[in-house]
Amino acid sequence: MEDAVKSGKISGNGKYSQKCQKWFEETYEFNKCLLTTSCTDALEMAAILIDIQPGDEVILPSYTFVSTANAFVLRGAKLVFADSRKDHPGIDEASIEALITPKTKAIVPVHYAGVACDMDIIMDIAQKHGLFVVEDAAQAIDSFYTGRDGVKRALGSIGHLAAFSFHETKNIISGEGGMLVINDMQFAERAEIIWEKGTNRSSFFRGEVDKYGWVDVGSSFLPSEIIAAFLWAQLENLEKIQKRRLEVWNAYNDSLKLWAAENQIDMPHIPDFATNNAHMFYMVCNSIEQRTRLIDYMKKLGVQSVFHYVSLHTSIFYRNKHDYRILNETDRYADTLVRLPFYYELNEQKIIELILKYK
Numbered sequence: 441m442e443d444a445v446k447s448g449k450i451s452g453n454g455k456y457s458q459k460c461q462k463w464f465e466e467t468y469e470f471n472k473c474l475l476t477t478s479c480t481d482a483l484e485m486a487a488i489l490i491d492i493q494p495g496d497e498v499i500l501p502s503y504t505f506v507s508t509a510n511a512f513v514l515r516g517a518k519l520v521f522a523d524s525r526k527d528h529p530g531i532d533e534a535s536i537e538a539l540i541t542p543k544t545k546a547i548v549p550v551h552y553a554g555v556a557c558d559m560d561i562i563m564d565i566a567q568k569h570g571l572f573v574v575e576d577a578a579q580a581i582d583s584f585y586t587g588r589d590g591v592k593r594a595l596g597s598i599g600h601l602a603a604f605s606f607h608e609t610k611n612i613i614s615g616e617g618g619m620l621v622i623n624d625m626q627f628a629e630r631a632e633i634i635w636e637k638g639t640n641r642s643s644f645f646r647g648e649v650d651k652y653g654w655v656d657v658g659s660s661f662l663p664s665e666i667i668a669a670f671l672w673a674q675l676e677n678l679e680k681i682q683k684r685r686l687e688v689w690n691a692y693n694d695s696l697k698l699w700a701a702e703n704q705i706d707m708p709h710i711p712d713f714a715t716n717n718a719h720m721f722y723m724v725c726n727s728i729e730q731r732t733r734l735i736d737y738m739k740k741l742g743v744q745s746v747f748h749y750v751s752l753h754t755s756i757f758y759r760n761k762h763d764y765r766i767l768n769e770t771d772r773y774a775d776t777l778v779r780l781p782f783y784y785e786l787n788e789q790k791i792i793e794l795i796l797k798y799k
């Protein structure tokens with residue numbers, strides 16, 4: 441960060457932004473990456489790029505963060521919420537096709553807890569119906585999917601577009617921050633324009649045009665070089681960070697397995713086609729009462745465990761716009777999922793000891 445400041449250029453798209461983008465492209469085989477100020481911004485760019493118009497329908501899980509939905513609602517889309525899987529809070533891939541209408545434009549799978557959705561199924565449906573797939577890979581850095589062809593692909597490299605987050609709650613952080621991944625290169629040129637306030641500034645600086653001006657809609661989606669430099673330092677430590685996070689995750693999983701079974705609590709499920717990037721450690725209680733008791737128990741001992749999303753189809757903003765379908769699994773996770781403390785410097789053994797004493 442000091443180096444970025446000393447260089448005298450701290451606005452966006454400088455040395456550190458380009459270093460990060462290139463690193464991601466090379467490490468995970470993303471076709472083109474653009475750093476953004478948040479994953480929310482990257483999703484908004486995706487909605488502009490696939491040309492969402494008022495009335496277009498977008499299929500997404502209800503059990504997700506508001507930004508997955510807001511990006512498309514801002515452009516007038518109608519949200520069609522899919523239920524979660526029985527064995528995982530991610531979208532129930534088998535339920536997607538029945539939700540498609542002539543107005544459907546995109547599917548937005550969310551890789552919950554960094555665990556892959558079954559992308560072969562989703563990409564097949566998208567191809568059959570001519571839809572775009574935007575991966576909400578906010579939690580999914582350094583996580584992979586192995587498809588039917590046996591090839592292991594990084595999450596974020598499969599959909600037409602993908603969005604990552606470097607918010608401080610994620611594995612790799614820059615305070616606030618995100619990235620748009622462009623895999624379908626038909627979007628590459630326009631993505632840069634939207635990123636740079638609707639101007640062709642990027643191609644001007646590459647010498648491709650002799651003056652730059654306003655050529656399309658856009659906004660200011662670039663982070664400063666100070667943020668990119670912070671992110672670069674995180675990337676230099678990615679292996680170390682991931683190793684430590686996996687250690688925490690495995691300690692929780694190994695030590696709490698028996699205890700969870702005795703209390704009829706489900707441990708996290710990782711399908712065979714997915715890897716674990718140790719983004720979070722969650723458990724699924726057998727009732728909302730049990731979850732409340734467990735959270736209260738830990739709170740009294742000074743351990744902060746938290747639930748997660750309130751289903752978007754029951755939210756104050758969207759419940760009257762939802763089509764009234766009941767989403768049983770989504771509601772179940774909203775009521776019963778609990779997350780344990782999870783960060784690099786955590787003393788997980790202390791937390792495990794406390795939990796094991798809960799009856």
Ligand SMILES: *Cc1c(COP(=O)(O)O)cnc(C)c1O
Nearest residue numbers: 478479480505507578605607618
């Ligand atoms: C964190 C998160 C976001 C938003 O990321 P920001 O960088 O804070 O905008 C979007 N979707 C999901 C699934 C997330 O977990």
